[in-house]
Amino acid sequence: MLSESVMTSRDILAHLVGFNTVSSTSNLALIDWVRGYLERHGIRSEVIRDETGTKAHLWATIGPDRDGGIVLSGHTDVVPVDGQPWTSDPFTLTERDGRLYGRGTADMKGFIAVALNAVERFKAAALDRPVHLAFSYDEEIGCLGVPSLLEAIGQHGIRPVACIVGEPTMMKLVVGHKGILCARGHVRGLECHSSMAPEGVNAVQYAARIIDFVRRETERRYKEGPFDHRFTPSTTTLHVGTVHGGTAFNIVPRDCRFDLEIRHLPTEDPHRILQSVERYCRDVLEPEMRAVAPETGITFSVVCDTPGLAADPESDIAATVRRITGDNDSAVVAYTTEAGHYSRAGYPTIVCGPGSMEQGHKPDEFIEASQLEAGDRFMETLAGMLGRKDVPSDNTLRSD
Numbered sequence: 001m002l003s004e005s006v007m008t009s010r011d012i013l014a015h016l017v018g019f020n021t022v023s024s025t026s027n028l029a030l031i032d033w034v035r036g037y038l039e040r041h042g043i044r045s046e047v048i049r050d051e052t053g054t055k056a057h058l059w060a061t062i063g064p065d066r067d068g069g070i071v072l073s074g075h076t077d078v079v080p081v082d083g084q085p086w087t088s089d090p091f092t093l094t095e096r097d098g099r100l101y102g103r104g105t106a107d108m109k110g111f112i113a114v115a116l117n118a119v120e121r122f123k124a125a126a127l128d129r130p131v132h133l134a135f136s137y138d139e140e141i142g143c144l145g146v147p148s149l150l151e152a153i154g155q156h157g158i159r160p161v162a163c164i165v166g167e168p169t170m171m172k173l174v175v176g177h178k179g180i181l182c183a184r185g186h187v188r189g190l191e192c193h194s195s196m197a198p199e200g201v202n203a204v205q206y207a208a209r210i211i212d213f214v215r216r217e218t219e220r221r222y223k224e225g226p227f228d229h230r231f232t233p234s235t236t237t238l239h240v241g242t243v244h245g246g247t248a249f250n251i252v253p254r255d256c257r258f259d260l261e262i263r264h265l266p267t268e269d270p271h272r273i274l275q276s277v278e279r280y281c282r283d284v285l286e287p288e289m290r291a292v293a294p295e296t297g298i299t300f301s302v303v304c305d306t307p308g309l310a311a312d313p314e315s316d317i318a319a320t321v322r323r324i325t326g327d328n329d330s331a332v333v334a335y336t337t338e339a340g341h342y343s344r345a346g347y348p349t350i351v352c353g354p355g356s357m358e359q360g361h362k363p364d365e366f367i368e369a370s371q372l373e374a375g376d377r378f379m380e381t382l383a384g385m386l387g388r389k390d391v392p393s394d395n396t397l398r399s400d
């Protein structure tokens with residue numbers, strides 16, 4: 001075991017990858033290791049557990065105990081490795097040809113490693129405003145964890161002025177992504193012998209009409225918009241990904257359940273889109289169903305709601321990241337992140353982190369060693385900008 005004083009981002013990453021934190025398992029061992037690491041650097045952390053006690057967020061503050069500051073945000077969970085052909089053990093950091101292999105190296109333990117590695121730099125910078133570390137759980141299953149972390153931040157009365165979500169962007173500034181709303185639909189029909197079909201209410205066939213409505217709604221959007229040509233496709237898309245219904249060919253099915261996903265432009269309200277589907281059910285389908293059997297009906301329940309991100313490319317945090325990275329672009333990405341939640345909570349948020357999502361979720365996921373170094377340099381420059389020394393005169397992030 002290396003002593004902490006000579007630990008590099010790579011050493012820290014090796015520790016983090018060593019903890020199997022697939023979303024379906026506990027992340028407590030990793031959180032405990034991070035807590036211990038920070039404690040050895042004189043930083044106290046708060047561990048915020050979920051109701052089951054098997055998962056936790058970590059929140060820590062470096063620098064002055066005062067309002068404001070910047071959040072460095074990462075998720076600790078990773079996607080499963082089941083059925084994937086890995087060349088080496090996914091939970092052992094393995095270097096081959098300048099690449100560091102392991103589950104979560106790119107998405108996104110690499111960022112957590114560079115953030116932790118920068119703790120001493122932040123301390124030495126004599127920060128004018130705090131730097132907060134916010135490490136969450138359950139991001140990979142629909143950003144389900146982060147709302148409780150944001151609630152805890154809110155309860156502390158801490159109002160960070162900006163947040164950097166370190167999902168892998170090859171250290172480029174990302175200011176936007178789509179959002180996702182998932183809803184589970186349930187058609188409750190009435191079963192009967194299929195020879196007497198008109199006496200029943202066929203839940204599968206009503207579900208099919210909803211699914212067709214969803215298809216037509218998406219195709220209408222392809223033609224009419226709204227459009228945001230930074231994205232491919234440039235419109236909101238709706239689709240049904242699963243359908244389950246019926247029990248036998250000769251029974252009119254009573255139940256049909258399906259999953260509706262709305263991948264929406266960050267400027268569109270997905271709840272209004274869901275309401276349009278519900279309106280079709282209420283105004284067109286349910287009256288037909290209830291004419292046969294009044295107890296029938298259609299319900300939807302929202303199972304995930306990840307807001308999109310539409311950050312102001314001219315915000316202080318975007319300008320700061322641009323200055324650090326030298327990247328003058330303001331890109332958008334296809335995947336979703338916790339940035340939408342931070343942004344919805346009122347914190348100006350952008351995405352920027354080491355590694356590429358090209359490698360995320362795949363077998364033999366890796367991060368280029370040079371990307372970790374780029375992440376280290378980013379933190380070093382950020383520390384300099386947030387500290388009392390060497391502050392560029394136009395850096396508004398440190399002022400009120």
Ligand SMILES: [Zn+2]
Pocket residue numbers: 075107108139167
């Ligand atoms: Zn991620």
